[in-house]
Amino acid sequence: MKVLLIEDEKRISDFVAKGLKERGFTVDLAENGNDGFYLAKTQSYDAIVLDIMLPGRDGLSILKGLRAKGNNVPVIAATARGELDERLEGLNLGADDYLTKPFYVDELVARLQALHRRTSGSQLNVKQVGDLVLNMATREVSRNDREIELTSREFNLLEYLMRSSGRVYTRTQILEHVWGYDFDPNTNIVDVCVQRLRKKVDGPDDERLIETVRGVGYRMKKQ
Numbered sequence: 392m393k394v395l396l397i398e399d400e401k402r403i404s405d406f407v408a409k410g411l412k413e414r415g416f417t418v419d420l421a422e423n424g425n426d427g428f429y430l431a432k433t434q435s436y437d438a439i440v441l442d443i444m445l446p447g448r449d450g451l452s453i454l455k456g457l458r459a460k461g462n463n464v465p466v467i468a469a470t471a472r473g474e475l476d477e478r479l480e481g482l483n484l485g486a487d488d489y490l491t492k493p494f495y496v497d498e499l500v501a502r503l504q505a506l507h508r509r510t511s512g513s514q515l516n517v518k519q520v521g522d523l524v525l526n527m528a529t530r531e532v533s534r535n536d537r538e539i540e541l542t543s544r545e546f547n548l549l550e551y552l553m554r555s556s557g558r559v560y561t562r563t564q565i566l567e568h569v570w571g572y573d574f575d576p577n578t579n580i581v582d583v584c585v586q587r588l589r590k591k592v593d594g595p596d597d598e599r600l601i602e603t604v605r606g607v608g609y610r611m612k613k614q
Contacts, residue, residue, distance in 0.1 A: 392507060393417040393568050395439045397427030399446055410496030415543035417571055424448030431457055438465045438503050451484060458485040465506040518553045520611055523600055525553055545588045557613030559604045585609055
């Protein structure tokens with residue numbers, strides 16, 4: 392799950408970003424409203440954690456601007472204790488949830504997962520392609536009743552490929568979504584991780600599900 396964190400207080404942003412990454416999230420960080428709005432418009436995210444009080448463009452302005460452009464990415468608004476008016480205005484402008492600062496990272500993770508369930512439909516927790524099953528809630532993967540142990544990065548890569556079987560994802564798209572937009576696009580880290588993942592998912596007696604599209608990228612075989 393790829394999250395954009397827009398937060399100007401470095402102590403908070405470093406703590407939250409570190410906590411989310413340790414729990415398997417990919418996190419992009421913006422430390423002011425102008426950079427945050429630019430990233431939100433130009434990158435693809437599963438959710439945005441948006442501080443209301445920001446230097447540059449404030450959080451409510453960002454939210455209003457995104458919704459005006461038809462961008463319906465789930466947004467959790469973060470407000471200081473007692474800022475009731477800002478919370479209500481944020482919800483009215485299209486925020487999906489809010490958190491009062493300070494908050495626990497585990498609470499944020501729970502809110503993000505709940506948002507992801509609501510916005511992706513009732514079957515969000517379980518993705519299946521053929522006999523390959525991925526459970527988002529438990530972060531378990533199995534194929535033909537065989538449990539597959541994956542690293543957090545491998546799990547996120549597999550989940551991304553399974554979102555739309557048959558769709559080709561370029562190496563740049565995979566790199567930006569699974570690793571973050573600031574990685575070197577010339578690195579071969581995507582190919583290396585795909586090969587490791589393929590060895591675990593596509594056993595010697597299994598039908599090959601992870602396909603290479605020469606010169607383009609990778610896809611999950613359409614079922």
